[in-house]
Amino acid sequence: MATPGEQTVKDAHVGKKKKPPARYWQDDVEQTEQGLQHRGEKPQGKRKRKHEEHHTNEKNFISGKLDPFPGPAPVPEDRVQKFKRKEKTKKPPREHYKLRDIIIRSEEASEMAQKQAARFDLLLPEDAGFLEGDEDEDTCTISQEDIADAVDITSGAKYFNLKLSQFGPYRVDYSKTGRHLLLGGRRGHVACIDWQSKQLMCEINVMESVNDVKWLHSETMYAVAQKKWLYIYDSNGIELHCIRKFNDVLRMQFLPYHFLLATASATSFLQYLDVSVGKEVAAICTKTGRLDVMCQNPHNAIIHLGHPNGTVTLWSPNQKEALVKMLCHQGGVRSVTVDRTGIYMVTSGMDKKLKVYDIRAFKPLKSYFLPAGASSLSLSQRGLLSAATGDIVQVYRDVWSTPVTKPYMAHRVQGTVWGLHFCPFEDVLGVGHGEGFSSMLVPGAGEPNFDGLDANPYRSAKQRQEWEVKALLEKIQPELISLDPSELGQVDHATFQQRHQDRVQALGFDPLAEEKFVPKYKKKGRSSAGGVERRKRQVAHEDQRDVIRETVEDKMKVEKERKEKEKKKAALSGQTSALDRFKR
Amino acid sequence: MAKISKKKVSKKSLKKSTKAPDKVTAVVYDDEEDLNEADDNITSEEEDEEDDGGDERKRQKLLEAISALGGKRKKKLGERSEAAVHMSEFTVNAEGEGDKIDLAELIGTIEETPAVPARTKKQLKSLQQSKRTIECPLSKQESERIQRDVAFQKASAEASRWKGIIGQNQRAEQLIFPLNQEPSGPKPMERVVTGWKAQTPLELEVFALLSANKQPINDPILTPAEEASLKAMSLEEAKIRRAELQKARALQSYYEAKARRERKIKSKKFHKVQNKGKRKELIKQFEEMVKADPAAALEELNKIEMARMQERMSLKHQNSGKWAKSKAIMAKYDEGARKAMQQQLEVNKELTQKLVTSLNNEEEKEKEETGEAEVIPDFANDAEQGLDSSNPWMRGKLSEDLTDKEIMIVDLTAEEATANTAEKEEDEEKAEEVEETEQETLLREFDSRRKLRQAEEAKTGPEICVDDEVESKDEAEVLDASDKEEEELSKFTSLFRGLTDRHCDAENEQAEAAAVGSHMDAQLEEGLMRIRTLEDVELLIHKGSATDEAPAQPQLPPTTETLPSATLKEGKNRKRKRGIQLEEILTKETKVIQVQLTPTVEDTEDSNEKLDQRGLIKEAFAGDDVISDFLKDKRKQEEAGKPKVDELTLPGWGEWGGMGLKPSRNKRRRFRVKTAPAPPRKDQHLPSVIISEKRNSSISLHQVNSLPFPFENHAQFESTIRSPLGRTWNTERTVKKVTKPKVVTQLGAIIEPMAREELIKDKKQVSVGNKSSVDLGKRNY
Structure with missing residues (x-):
């Protein structure tokens, strides 16, 4: 009882020949050990071991203290729900043991993944806030200056105006990390700025009208849709490419995970450029006239186009016709935008209405009437909607869940708003207008937590390079773009014929087709037209003949068997009538 | 034929079988004869030793002659086989040569010799008796x-010992080779601690102190007190406990069996009596409980109330079933049927009667006073009624159904009154109640009609703006109705007061109501098909105006009459303007947003004037042709999607052909190839959407196109690949688990084949595991 620890130690060291070096207390220890050995009863030792097992199971501490919070830390149910991926299937009543193993294992893994993700969600430290007015004070009456004064100096510095009245209304684009700003003036002025440090990276005038500007996958390259062609510049303002295949481009969208630059042109062409290999992936003639309304669905990389006849069409590079065509407005569509989760689409039209759609079900959710109509829309990462009406920029909160009667924020800029873009991971809305650019503070707009491996606003050049390589390796092929991104995980139900058809289409010829018989040319006049025909006739319908021959043979066989059977039967019956002799 | 042959065969076999015993017996006789003969021979031999062979020859001849007379010639082999004293010249014949040796002959000698043990004799005897022949040794x-x-x-038994382990390894998620590796990495704390021993004098001292105080030193040890507590349950106790449990289980099973038996009894009377008894007992218990434990009694009361509610809600005992209907027909002529119906009503009454207890006696007294004076629904008791929040029908303003309440009060009054009058009164009340409900429906019907008319007016009215389309307006009105209904409620109560006065008027209205009711029924039947799709649309609209509705909803009286009528009405509308569904959906109810700042600069989005002009024109004629164009487009797509009918008719075959002659319809029909109708379009229920039905063939190249082996259906397979594996979506640990290699080998280590010891160890482990689990189970007691 006294030192059972020694006992176990003894067990552990059974068979060990090496002895520890002798110490000054050694003889004492020896003695005690001896004594213990004499005293140690075997059954007790056994019992001890059992105890040990029991206790390790219950995770007791050495001191014998009980864990006040046994088991793993609980994860809140709603957070677990957030990471859920589809339902698990019902277990079939009687399954193959292999199937059972597979199902159990996969369920286990996905459950673990879900739980772990939920647990690690704790590590996202930042929280989003919102602007709150005093009682009976509208948040939309709070001016930007007030906000800038109230917030800390770094955030306050994010409210600024650039006075660029010379080169006319500006289009705006933020890079994916939200660190860099690209401005494209209508009259040819293109500038890229590290807007947080207000450092000008480059500034050029392309001496042509600029329709749209867009960052490519990183802040080293950007595309400019100029009067005639599409150009690609690097961050120093050096022209890298002039892409003549893409002409009269009006709007552009960049699909970051596919490395695709989608362009919509005045000639009603929707074109896709793979910027990783510089190849045109698809060129689709939409046959719907001038395309100057465009946006992408970040969830499934589908391009949405708005048309003057009030329809919005959805496109993928894999199909020459629109995936979906929905009638949204009675007038033309002026602007379209889709939220980050790919659930909601917001459109504004000539009929001065603003509509919210559930883009998964293609059903309208909300409809608002804006007295002046919205010329351009933009959705932030956290679902704030900014709408530009004339020279006023309005920001709305929760347009889809609760009917909104007044904007969350409003701000007047100098000229007509021409481009709107929320900055990712920042509470900033960039507004390009006739008199330049203004960056306004919109509390609660940006996602507070960024994924360091995906879009890291604070990354160094080295990290960017690493990221670029990884992103290129993980590039998603354009064939995988479809309305339902989970379609890849489904089993193809197509029939063999359909698949064969697809194959023929992909290959350009039918691999299973039999080649036609061409008679050999014979010399010395033996290849006369009649002779050739005769030779052809010899092999004509060869396959059919085979089939016919086989079927005839089969039939004969069956007939023969039947007859034999009958004969046997007759013989067995043995009752022959007198008239049987006349039988044939 | 075959049968006959079989029969023959069987007959033959029968014959054979009949013959066989004969033969056997014959053989036996023969043997006996032979035996006798042999005996004779022996004796004659002994006697005629000195006689010459002449006699012998004669005798032989004679025997042959006799045998020849018998017809069958016995063929005897003339063969020299044995040396004998007397040899005939012509035929050499040994004595008893053709005969079989019998066991009995041999045994005869044994019997006499005393050296043979009795057991052997016995065995031999039994052997002698058994007629079986001994099988010859196998080839x-x-x-x-x-x-x-x-x-x-x-060998297979030996090999199959490995079967379990092989199966286990095959199914294992991961195999690690070589086997029996020492687990690397950090050891658990406990193991490290137990491996450590006190060495320094200080440590020893500490341990001595601990041990002296009987404190646990290492992890696995419990304090003596704890051990004692663990030991507290002895074997006897456990046995007793087990016995108790057994008994309880047995009793339960008896009880269950009894209940089952009783439930199977078909006698209605039995059940009736039983139920009544039960109810009485319950009430009795309840009374007792009221005295003993008021809180529990209150709960019980609630329960009873709940049951009463359920009874009231259900159609049981309401004389509305099939049986009741048939009885109602018969009631005119049949006294029994009438009585039965009456009885059922009584049962209903009884079940729906409110329980009177001391708990709510005071309230009732109050009620009585009011109830006696005038039949008025008093809203004063709202709070009391709202007590059971489980009933959603009881919340809100009109929570207590007027009629219900009244009945309740009346019931109470009736109880106070004498029995015979009470019944009459109740009957009256019941009639009144029916009339009330009818009047209610009538009122609501009128109301809804009025609304409908308004809506129609609104539709035709020129002043409606483009935004507010009819449907939404209707909808809004319906929603308004909820507010209105509250007003109406007050109206209704006043009306209700005058109800008794208008008793006679009601009769007329009843007839009307019935007519309306039938009309409604007809509507119902019409609208039945469409309601479901409508609901979907409505849901959205509801969502659209959720804020307006949200506060109103709880107050909305859940009258079952209005809701169906509303939907019905909608259904009607929908039906009428089916052609312009699209517009309805396009022009949803819109919210006007007020903005403090008004734009000073007008939109100059389209810089070039030409476009602006066009835009202006477009705006001016907005909605003119957009919708019809879209509809046309959609129809075209639908047409294109339909499978084409192939006609393979060749003109001139089987009939005259030529200019102006068309193949007959009959013939065309004969050669028409019918194709299966296309599956329903995805945009079937979305009028403002065209979804392309084209197959996305590019993704199908990457999809799995046939189900892998163990899976039985697509859903199973899809669910197993539903969660991603990569680092982008998962934590590191998950990734490691998910991408675990199937086999892990240590670099450079020799992988020995599995030894037999492994097998034994495995078994041992299993047994140990079982034991430990048993132990744990014991602990848990």
Whole structure:
């Protein structure tokens, strides 16, 4: 009882020949050990071991203290729900043991993944806030200056105006990390700025009208849709490419995970450029006239186009016709935008209405009437909607869940708003207008937590390079773009014929087709037209003949068997009538 | 034929079988004769030793002659086989040569010799009696085969010992080779601690102190007190406990059996009596409980109330079933039927009667006073009624159904009054109640009609703006109705007061109501098909105006009459303007947003004037042709999607052909190839959407196109690949688990084949595990 620890130690060291070096207390220890050995009863030792097992199971501490919070830390149910991926299937009543193993294992893994993700969600430290007015004070009456004064100096510095009245209304684009700003003036002025440090990276005038500007996958390259062609510049303002295949481009969208630059042109062409290999992936003639309304669905990389006849069409590079065509407005569509989760689409039209759609079900959710109509829309990462009406920029909160009667924020800029873009991971809305650019503070707009491996606003050049390589390796092929991104995980139900058809289409010829018989040319006049025909006739319908021959043979066989059977039967019956002799 | 032959065969076999015993007996006789003969021979031999062979020859001749007379010639082999003293010249014949040796002959000598043990004699005797012949030894091949079989069985048994472990390894998620590796990495704390021993004098001292105080030193040890507590349950106790449990289980099973038996009894009377008894007992218990434990009694009361509610809600005992209907027909002529119906009503009454207890006596007294004076629904008791929040129908303003309440009050009054009058009164009340409900429906019907008319007016009215389309307006009105209904409620109560006065008027209205009711029924039947799709649309609209509705909703009286009528009405509308559904959906109810700042600069989005002009024109004629164009487009797409009918008719075959002659319809029909109708379009229920039905063939190249082996359906497979594996979506640990290699080997280590010891160890482990689990189970007691 006294030192059972020694006992176990003894067990552990059974068979060990090496002895520890002798110490000054050694003889004492020896003695005690001896004594213990004499005293140690075997059954007790056994019992001890059992105890040990029991206790390790219950995770007791050495001191014998009980864990006040046994088991793993609980994860809140709603957070677990957030990471859920589809339902698990019902277990079939009687399954193959292999199937059972597979199902159990996969369920286990996905459950673990879900739980772990939920647990690690704790590590996202930042929280989003919102602007709150005093009682009976509208948040939309709070001016930007007030906000800038109230917030800390770094955030306050994010409210600024650039006075660029010379080169006319500006289009705006933020890079994916939200660190860099690209401005494209209508009259040819293109500038890229590290807007947080207000450092000008480059500034050029392309001496042509600029329709749209867009960052490519990183802040080293950007595309400019100029009067005639599409150009690609690097961050120093050096022209890298002039892409003549893409002409009269009006709007552009960049699909970051596919490395695709989608362009919509005045000639009603929707074109896709793979910027990783510089190849045109698809060129689709939409046959719907001038395309100057465009946006992408970040969830499934589908391009949405708005048309003057009030329809919005959805496109993928894999199909020459629109995936979906929905009638949204009675007038033309002026602007379209889709939220980050790919659930909601917001459109504004000539009929001065603003509509919210559930883009998964293609059903309208909300409809608002804006007295002046919205010329351009933009959705932030956290679902704030900014709408530009004339020279006023309005920001709305929760347009889809609760009917909104007044904007969350409003701000007047100098000229007509021409481009709107929320900055990712920042509470900033960039507004390009006739008199330049203004960056306004919109509390609660940006996602507070960024994924360091995906879009890291604070990354160094080295990290960017690493990221670029990884992103290129993980590039998603354009064939995988479809309305339902989970379609890849489904089993193809197509029939063999359909698949064969697809194959023929992909290959350009039918691999299973039999080649036609061409008679050999014979010399010395033996290849006369009649002779050739005769030779052809010899092999004509060869396959059919085979089939016919086989079927005839089969039939004969069956007939023969039947007859034999009958004969046997007759013989067995043995009752022959007198008239049987006349039988044939 | 076959049968006949079989019969023959069987007959033959029968004959054979009949013959066989004869033969046997004959053989036996023969043997006996032979025996006698043999005996004779022996004796004659002994006697005629000195006689010459002449006699012998004669005798032989004579025997032959006799046998020849018998017809069958006995063929005897003339063969020299044995040396004998007397040899005939012509035929050499040994004595008893053709005869069989009988066991009995041999045994005869044994009987006499005393050296043979009795047991052997017995055995021999039994052997003698049994007629079975001894089988000859097996051939070499056969014996070898048997040996092989046995050897195989042994080997397979040996091999099959590995089967379990092989299966286990095959199914294992991960195998690590070589086996029996020492687990690397950090050891658990406990193991490290137990491996450590006190060495320094200080440590020893500490341990001595601990041990002296009987404190646990290492992890696995419990304090003596704890051990004692663990030991507290002895074997006897456990046994007793087990016995108790057994008994309880047995009792339960008896009880269950009894209940089952009773439930199977079909006698209605029995059940009636039983139920009544139960109810009485319950009430009795309840009374007792009221005295003993008021809180529990209150709960019980609630329960009873709940049951009463359920009874009231259900159609049981309401004389509305099939049986009741048939009885109602018969009631005119049949006294019994009438009585039965009456009885059922009584049952209903009884079940729906409110329980009177001391708990709510005071309230009732109050009620009585009011109830006696005038039949008015008092809203004063709202709070009391809202007590059971489980009933959603009881919340809100009109929570207590007026009629219900009244009945309740009346019931109470009736109880106070004498029995015979009470019944009459109740009947009256019941009639009144029916009329009330009818009047209610009538009122609501009128109301809804009025609304409908308004809506129609609104539709035709020129002043409606483009935004507010009819449907939404209707909808809004319906929603308004909820607010209105509250007003109406007050109206209704006043109306209700005057109800008794208008009793006679009601009769007329009743007829009307019935007519309306029938009309409604007809509507119902019409609208039945469409309601479902409508609901979907409505849901959205509801969402659209959720804020307006949200506060109103709880107050909305859940009258079952209005809701169906509303939907019905909608259904009607929908039906009428089916052609312009699209517009309805396009022009949803819109919210006007007020903005403090008004734009000073007008939109100059389209810089070039031409476009602006066009835009202006477009705006001016907005909605003119957009919708019809879209509809046309959609129809075209639908048409294109339909499978084409192939006509393979060749003109001139089987009939005259030529200019102006068309093949007959009959013929065309004969050669028409019918194709299966296309599956329903995805945008079937979305009028403002065209979804392309084209197959996305590019993704199908990457999809799995046939179900892998163990899976039985697509859903199973899809669910197993539903969660991603990569680092982008998962935590590191998950990724490691998910991408675990199937086999792990240590670099440079020799992988020995599995030894037999492994097998034994495995078994041991299993047994140990079982034991430990048992132990744990014991602990848990």
